[in-house]
Amino acid sequence: MTVATEAPRILLDNVSVSYETPRGRLPVVDRVSLAVDKAEFVVLVGPSGSGKSTILRAIAGLNAVESGSITVDGKTVDGPPEHIGFMFQKDTLLPWQTVRENIEVGLALAGVSPSQWKQRIADLLALLRLSEFRDAYPAQLSGGMRHRVSLGRMLAYQPAVMLMDEPFGALDFQTKAVMGRELLRIWEAERRSILFVTHDIEEAVALADRVLVFSPRPARIVAEHQIDLPRPRNLRALRGSPDFSAYTRAIWEALGDTD
Ligand SMILES: Nc1ncnc2c1ncn2[C@@H]1O[C@H](COP(=O)(O)OP(=O)(O)O)[C@@H](O)[C@H]1O
Ligand SMILES: [Mg+2]
Structure with missing residues (x-):
């Protein structure tokens, strides 16, 4: 278990976001609260179109929040904060x-x-x-x-914060596995806060300290799974282990419940 001993690096308190569209206001994020510690690797999964990218963009100061607040290192986000890195699916x-x-x-x-x-x-x-x-x-x-x-x-x-929005989503299976391994190697050496979005449940479990499962739009957190697999992780050995399968199954079930 990771235990919060310091103030969280990223804090979302009851954050809602909506977009103005020609058809009116579209609620996309619904009262999401979450805290990410200074060295924590948190993965977001959820149906496509649920609002995950919107949450990352809000943390990066690229989308305004409608209500609630976002702070990074205790400072309210009201524009792109310093020391945030963003990586998208498309390079x-x-x-x-x-x-x-x-x-x-x-x-x-x-x-x-x-x-x-x-x-x-x-x-x-x-x-x-x-x-x-x-x-x-x-x-x-x-x-x-x-x-x-x-x-x-x-x-x-x-x-200090890396926001990664399906960064390896377009890669073939093998390249994705290599990238995941490289990312873990770097992160395990030099811990940063990472928020990582993926559609790939196995990738989520392999990488994360914690997996948050989101509902369809407007995004709410419907489940949270602490991944207590030992580090450093050997992804190849891990993928065959019963603990790994139990985590992926639990997350699949949580996603199924969002239908
Ligand atoms: N700039 C925008 N204006 C209007 N609607 C948007 C905008 N960006 C995203 N949306 C809508 O918000 C919803 C959530 O989008 P997004 O955050 O990209 O979801 P996800 O990353 O979970 O797939 C989608 O229905 C999408 O069409
Ligand atoms: Mg997205």
Whole structure:
């Protein structure tokens, strides 16, 4: 069990969000309260269109809340806060820049002094196993490699909070497994708060400290599962274990109950 010993990094208190549409107001998030600790990995699952991306966007200050409040490190979010990294399903690399230059964007945003860039880039490329591709352009890379570059850019930025919205959703099974393993390796070495959205229940259980199950729109939290699997996690061994299956089954059932 993770026990909250410090103030949470992210705190949502009774947050509701709705969109103005030509047909009127569309309620999308319904009084969601949640707290994420400083080193916690929380995964959100729920039917598509339920409002998960909207919640992440609200935390990133990209959507206004209708009622309730969001704080990051005790500060109310009223625009994009500093030290938040965002990673989407589609990579947002700059096609005319090389792998190295794309990662430098993260260093520049973080205000890292250019004298340190060379070393930081070398370290990140080694971590992501991309050293040989430092001068390649995104179009010359596989989808999995482009995702590693996106991850590298986010890590270069060194955010205290990582918001990851189906970041590996478009990847094939094997690449997704590799990315999950890399992310865990990095996160286990250097704990950050992560909020991660996925449709993949096995991915959710493999990665998370805690899985939150959302209802169809407007999003409410309908179940919460603490994943007490030991870390560091060996994903291959884990996937065959009875505990792993019990967690995935429980989450499937919670999702089924949202119909
Ligand atoms: N900018 C917007 N304006 C109007 N409706 C939106 C907007 N963004 C999302 N929606 C609607 O809000 C609902 C939730 O969207 P989203 O948060 O993207 O869900 P999820 O990420 O869970 O799939 C959907 O019905 C979607 O069509
Ligand atoms: Mg979404």
